[in-house]
Amino acid sequence: MExxxxxxxxxxxxxxxxxxxxxxxxxxxxxxxxxLHTAFTAAFNNPAxxxxxxxxxxxxxFVAGADISEFAGLDVKEGRALALKGQINVFDLIANxxxxxxxxxxxFALGGGLELAMACHIRVASETAKMGLPEVTLGLIPGYGxxxxxxxxxxxxxxxxMILTADMITAVEAHQYGLVTHVFCPEDLLPKxxxxxxxxxxxxxxxxxxxxHSVNAGFNDGTNGYETEIEExxxxxxxxxxxxxxxxxxxxxxxxFKGE
Ligand code: COA
Numbered sequence: 001m002e003x004x005x006x007x008x009x010x011x012x013x014x015x016x017x018x019x020x021x022x023x024x025x026x027x028x029x030x031x032x033x034x035x036l037h038t039a040f041t042a043a044f045n046n047p048a049x050x051x052x053x054x055x056x057x058x059x060x061x062f063v064a065g066a067d068i069s070e071f072a073g074l075d076v077k078e079g080r081a082l083a084l085k086g087q088i089n090v091f092d093l094i095a096n097x098x099x100x101x102x103x104x105x106x107x108f109a110l111g112g113g114l115e116l117a118m119a120c121h122i123r124v125a126s127e128t129a130k131m132g133l134p135e136v137t138l139g140l141i142p143g144y145g146x147x148x149x150x151x152x153x154x155x156x157x158x159x160x161x162m163i164l165t166a167d168m169i170t171a172v173e174a175h176q177y178g179l180v181t182h183v184f185c186p187e188d189l190l191p192k193x194x195x196x197x198x199x200x201x202x203x204x205x206x207x208x209x210x211x212x213h214s215v216n217a218g219f220n221d222g223t224n225g226y227e228t229e230i231e232e233x234x235x236x237x238x239x240x241x242x243x244x245x246x247x248x249x250x251x252x253x254x255x256x257f258k259g260e
Contacts, residue, residue, distance in 0.1 A: 005032040006039055007057065013050030013201050014194060015043050020057040025064035028112045032067075037089040044097050047259075050201040052097075053193050054120060055104040056113075059186065062105045062129065063113025068138065083143035086112075091119040091144045096216060098209035100200050104193040105129045105180065110168070115144035118153060118179075121212060124196065125171040125180040126189045132168035152219055154179050204241035205259035 001008070009016040017039050019026040028036075043049045056062040066086075074082065094101055094116075103109075103117035105125040114131050117123050125131075133142045133150060141147060142163065151159040154177040162169065171183045184192045200208065210232040218225025236242050240260040248255035 001038065001042060003035045003039065005029075006035045008039060010049070011194070013048065014197055015046075015049045015052050017043070017052055017054045018057050019054070019063055022056075022058040022060075024067065025061035025108060026056040026058075026113070027064050027067040028116070029067035029070055033086055033090050037093065040090070040093055040097065040101075044099055049099065050205065051100040051102070051197045053102050053104050053190070053197060054116070055106050055190065055193075059107060059128070061107040061113070062103070062109040063116055064108045065111030065113050065134075066144070071138070071140075079143075086144050091115060094119040095121075095145075095149075096213075097121075098212065099205075100197065100208055100212070102193050102197055104189050105131070105171070106186070106189055108168075111135055111142065111146075112144050115142055115146040115149065118149040119145060122196070123174075123180040124182045124184065124189065124193050125174060126186045127171050127183050128186055129171040129174070129180075129183075130168040131171075131174050131179065132166065133163050134166040134168070136164065137166045148219075150179075153177075202257075204236075204239070204245055204255070204257040206239050206241055207236055210236055 005019065005021050007018040007020045009018065019032065021027060021032060043052050100122070101120040103120035103123045105117055105123060107126065107129055109117050109129060109131045111134060114133055133146050135142050147163065150162065158177055169177070171180065174180045175183045182192065214225065214229040214232045217223045217228035241257045244257060245255045
């Protein structure tokens, strides 16, 4: 698959999706969003891929936001359509993905960039990273799920302060807020993200998917997270991986899961 704005690299069962528009600080234009849709759909359906790390090309930015140059001239209907399409095709696609996705935040993660990181299941950051939702400086609000996911991740009060002031926070502050789970020096960011994902990939793949689905269910309007958990828990008993996990535990050996 050929991409103009992304680089894809495979390392054993980990797939890297690298946003590669360095001259524009990896800002998300329409083409990049379309490519992200294609790349994530392919990764989720590719049995050779166990999990994904998404990061930005270069050292300066993860993603400095949606491409502001594409906003000029949009009307109310087009603005709504932009948010709707982006949320469904990219941000919800990643959040609801059946494989773990880690955002390795290597620099600025602003606006749509922070929203992209927040759609991922886990976030780790370089100590040089800066994060924020500065849309109100443009007369806008976050449109790719930012008002919801930031409040879910760090609480309503801090989220409103960040969104209303448009201030950027440092990686250390993001760690204190619980927005990222680890902060590393720049050289360690990708090796440590890989280490974390490798550990996750030792676990049963169908159980990982069931866990992601169940945790997400509690944050979806109209779904009962506890009921989803009961259903998903039950389904796990029908998997070969469950048999393997229990057999391995009883035989005091390491489980080898096949995702079946
Ligand atoms: N959309 C489009 N282009 C962007 C962009 C964005 N969100 N963020 C950065 N760029 C472009 C700049 O226009 C510039 O392009 P040019 O060299 O063709 O002029 C290039 O990326 C480098 O950015 P620059 O602003 O010169 O870098 P800087 O180090 O001075 O500042 C930032 C870095 C991140 C503080 C600044 O680029 C910025 O504020 N970006 C917008 C952030 C934002 O509001 N995002 C939310 C969008 S909803």
